Amino acid sequence: MLEVRDVVKTYDGRAVVNRVSFEVRPGEIFALLGPNGAGKTTLIRMITDILKPDSGTITLDGRPVGGGLKHEISYLPEERGLYRRVPVLDALAYYGRLRGLDARAARTEAGTLLERVGLEDWGMKQVQALSKGMQQKVQLCTALIGSPRLMILDEPFTGLDPLNVQLLEEVLRERRAAGVTVLLSTHQMNKVEEQCDRALMLNRGHMVLYGEVRDLKRRYADHALMVRAGRLPARVPGVRMVESVNGELKLTLEPDAKPRDVLRSLVEQGVELESFSHSVMPLEDIFIKVVREGLGLDHGQSGPPTADGLVEQGAGAKGTGR
Amino acid sequence: MSFSWRKARTIAEREYLTTVRRKAFLFTVVGTPVLYAILMTLMIRPQMGDRARQMRDFRVLGVVDSSGVFAEAEKEIVGTVASDFSVLAAQVSKRDSFRVAVRALPDQTEGERALRAGEVSQLLVVPAGYLETGRLRRYAISTNIFSSQDERAVTGWVVRSLLRGRVDPQRVERVARPARGMELFTPDPRGAGGFEPHDERREMVDFLLPFAFGMLMGLCIVIGGQYLLQGVAEEKESRILESMLCTVNASELLAGKLFGLGAAGLTIVGAWIAMGALFGGPVLALAQVHVQSRILALAVVFFLLGYLFYGSIMTGIGAITNNMREAQQFAFLFTFMNFIPFYLMTSIVGRPDSGVALGLSLFPPMAPVAMMLRLSAPSSAVPAWQIALSIGLLAGAAWLALFVSARLFRIGLLMYGKTPTLPEILRWVRQS
Numbered sequence: 001m002l003e004v005r006d007v008v009k010t011y012d013g014r015a016v017v018n019r020v021s022f023e024v025r026p027g028e029i030f031a032l033l034g035p036n037g038a039g040k041t042t043l044i045r046m047i048t049d050i051l052k053p054d055s056g057t058i059t060l061d062g063r064p065v066g067g068g069l070k071h072e073i074s075y076l077p078e079e080r081g082l083y084r085r086v087p088v089l090d091a092l093a094y095y096g097r098l099r100g101l102d103a104r105a106a107r108t109e110a111g112t113l114l115e116r117v118g119l120e121d122w123g124m125k126q127v128q129a130l131s132k133g134m135q136q137k138v139q140l141c142t143a144l145i146g147s148p149r150l151m152i153l154d155e156p157f158t159g160l161d162p163l164n165v166q167l168l169e170e171v172l173r174e175r176r177a178a179g180v181t182v183l184l185s186t187h188q189m190n191k192v193e194e195q196c197d198r199a200l201m202l203n204r205g206h207m208v209l210y211g212e213v214r215d216l217k218r219r220y221a222d223h224a225l226m227v228r229a230g231r232l233p234a235r236v237p238g239v240r241m242v243e244s245v246n247g248e249l250k251l252t253l254e255p256d257a258k259p260r261d262v263l264r265s266l267v268e269q270g271v272e273l274e275s276f277s278h279s280v281m282p283l284e285d286i287f288i289k290v291v292r293e294g295l296g297l298d299h300g301q302s303g304p305p306t307a308d309g310l311v312e313q314g315a316g317a318k319g320t321g322r
Numbered sequence: 323m324s325f326s327w328r329k330a331r332t333i334a335e336r337e338y339l340t341t342v343r344r345k346a347f348l349f350t351v352v353g354t355p356v357l358y359a360i361l362m363t364l365m366i367r368p369q370m371g372d373r374a375r376q377m378r379d380f381r382v383l384g385v386v387d388s389s390g391v392f393a394e395a396e397k398e399i400v401g402t403v404a405s406d407f408s409v410l411a412a413q414v415s416k417r418d419s420f421r422v423a424v425r426a427l428p429d430q431t432e433g434e435r436a437l438r439a440g441e442v443s444q445l446l447v448v449p450a451g452y453l454e455t456g457r458l459r460r461y462a463i464s465t466n467i468f469s470s471q472d473e474r475a476v477t478g479w480v481v482r483s484l485l486r487g488r489v490d491p492q493r494v495e496r497v498a499r500p501a502r503g504m505e506l507f508t509p510d511p512r513g514a515g516g517f518e519p520h521d522e523r524r525e526m527v528d529f530l531l532p533f534a535f536g537m538l539m540g541l542c543i544v545i546g547g548q549y550l551l552q553g554v555a556e557e558k559e560s561r562i563l564e565s566m567l568c569t570v571n572a573s574e575l576l577a578g579k580l581f582g583l584g585a586a587g588l589t590i591v592g593a594w595i596a597m598g599a600l601f602g603g604p605v606l607a608l609a610q611v612h613v614q615s616r617i618l619a620l621a622v623v624f625f626l627l628g629y630l631f632y633g634s635i636m637t638g639i640g641a642i643t644n645n646m647r648e649a650q651q652f653a654f655l656f657t658f659m660n661f662i663p664f665y666l667m668t669s670i671v672g673r674p675d676s677g678v679a680l681g682l683s684l685f686p687p688m689a690p691v692a693m694m695l696r697l698s699a700p701s702s703a704v705p706a707w708q709i710a711l712s713i714g715l716l717a718g719a720a721w722l723a724l725f726v727s728a729r730l731f732r733i734g735l736l737m738y739g740k741t742p743t744l745p746e747i748l749r750w751v752r753q754s
Contacts, residue, residue, distance in 0.1 A: 048567070048568040049568075049571070050564070050567045050568065066324075068324055068326075070568070070569055070570065070571065071569060073568055073569075074565075074568060074569065075564070075565050075568035075569075076565060077561070077564040077565055079561045079564070080561055080562075080564070080565060081557075081560035081561035081562045082560070082562065083340075083557075083560075083562060084560065085340075085344075086340060094332075094336055095565075095569065097332045098329055098332055098333075098566075098569045098570055099569055139565075142565060143565070152568070
């Protein structure tokens with residue numbers, strides 16, 4: 001388990017990461033979110049022991065990450081490159097050796113990984129001979145080789161075509177099944193909704209959201225119902241506004257109205273309901289809303305909320321993982 | 323911070339193998355000495371050939387003698403000139419003989435006409451008061467700034483003609499070339515206490531040996547440093563380092579690069595030494611050259627420290643700059659400093675105990691090359707305390723360079739965009 005406790009990093013007196021605490025469980029795909037400049041890269045660099053925190057602790061299975069654990073962690077940075085004038089197999093095997101494999105095992109695993117991503121015929125070609133998409137798949141392989149226990153992937157979907165996005169998702173699921181912990185930093189919120197179990201959102205170095213993805217969405221659900229139905233009566237008790245959204249009707253409720261009562265009222269008035277559901281705000285909208293409103297800084301507290309504070313507010317479900 | 327020698331060795335191995343497998347490396351190993359030999363051949367052989375050609379073209383010397391001193395002069399000038407040079411043996415390998423006819427002309431007007439018409443190659447005008455004034459005038463259509471062979475031939479003719487009939491022929495020859503048979507004796511280089519005839523080939527080797535030692539030392543340090551500079555700058559530019567630094571720490575990366583690329587630099591110099599021994603070995607053996615084992619041992623020490631010093635600086639430069647071009651601009655200053663002793667070589671090799679030689683061999687950026695020049699100079703007797711002090715200062719400077727470079731390396735590798743200013747660099751060193 002990766003545990004980050006009260007980590008602070010300041011540059012020129014400004015806290016880039018401020019009292020951040022969270023944990024990522026084995027076999028979990030965890031999203032690290034936040035707008036540009038939120039402190040995500042600095043936090044990742046501290047987790048990978050590239051930077052040292054000013055205070056706080058970061059441990060992997062109870063041991064500080066700076067010790068002999070470097071080969072247990074792999075990192076695919078957002079801005080990434082490869083040695084261009086070496087054969088693909090050699091470039092990959094090199095990373096394998098640095099993660100503790102012997103030369104033969106490193107080449108064998110490199111070959112297996114290339115096969116997994118459909119590049120088995122390109123092993124002896126120089127990296128510079130590969131297309132950009134192919135190079136991205138090789139870069140992904142550098143994060144996979146050596147079977148690290150913690151994989152940190154920063155915008156891994158960028159630049160991939162739909163087929164390769166699907167391939168990456170499959171690979172991530174395979175790794176999760178094998179007990180590998182994945183920390184995913186991305187701005188593609190649909191991928192977070194599809195792939196991630198839990199998420200942490202930073203804004204200006206502070207934690208502003210932390211918890212299970214579905215809980216976060218529930219918390220930010222607007223007080224509304226989505227229904228697919230025939231003609232609605234002119235007035236429905238408890239409904240403040242009706243609008244059409246993507247072929248469905250969105251019923252925004254009065255603050256004190258209960259969805260159950262509204263549905264009962266519709267049935268009693270003879271409305272033929274084909275389907276109904278709670279209106280859920282997409283994660284992307286939650287992201288924009290949180291960032292725009294500076295929600296984390298607007299709690300009437302003296303400072304930003306801590307992880308515990310966020311959990312108390314129902315934003316997360318610490319300790320209630322799947 | 324934990325340090326894994328296994329990771330450092332893996333990095334060193336990769337850096338070494340990647341470097342030596344490049345075509346550019348093979349070109350440096352083989353191409354540089356071949357290019358050097360070709361350049362030497364192109365530079366020296368034509369000069370030798372020019373001298374011989376000059377004398378071959380010098381067929382007739384016209385003489386307008388108003389003094390009457392040369393009325394009974396010799397009618398021909400005979401001699402030899404060096405015409406070829408062996409670069410590998412570093413000596414003249416062939417001499418050509420020449421003959422110049424001497425033709426008396428009535429006056430200067432006729433002499434100038436004959437010269438312009440090509441009837442004579444050069445014209446010597448001897449004024450009436452020559453014996454009193456010693457003044458002569460020589461006329462030629464063209465001259466060669468690099469050769470005075472023709473002047474020497476004319477001078478010899480003047481000497482012989484002046485003495486002809488007044489002194490016996492043997493004395494004439496001795497006066498014409500008084501020191502031709504003078505042999506130079508110098509102390510026995512093996513330290514037997516006596517003197518032995520001075521060997522010209524040995525003299526050439528005595529000059530070339532310190533030069534070669536210093537040059538090899540300087541090149542080895544610079545080549546290794548350049549590989550480091552190039553490697554770090556390229557990796558930074560191509561954004562490889564961040565994913566690397568997740569798996570290895572900056573110290574392991576730095577150590578691996580220093581070892582691997584230093585070994586690549588040594589491989590080049592080793593190959594050059596082997597090629598030199600193969601082609602130049604017989605000449606060195608003939609000249610009875612034996613390099614002292616003490617100098618070889620010190621060469622290794624100075625190389626290691628010099629490489630550590632310059633390698634660290636190059637790594638630091640590679641880490642703080644944004645691309646190869648910028649890195650090269652910064653690195654030039656330090657590369658230049660390493661070679662400054664060569665510009666003062668005559669002073670260092672000629673007087674190894676001078677203040678300049680001492681100062682340069684104690685100043686860390688120049689110490690490796692300057693001390694090698696001093697140690698291998700023919701009349702060298704560098705005191706042990708100076709060697710120890712030089713090593714101590716260089717070791718201290720190398721440690722400081724490594725310390726600063728490691729800090730710059732740690733921070734600079736992840737900094738992109740603007741090249742840092744000096745205050746920013748100092749802050750990085752303090753903070754990291």
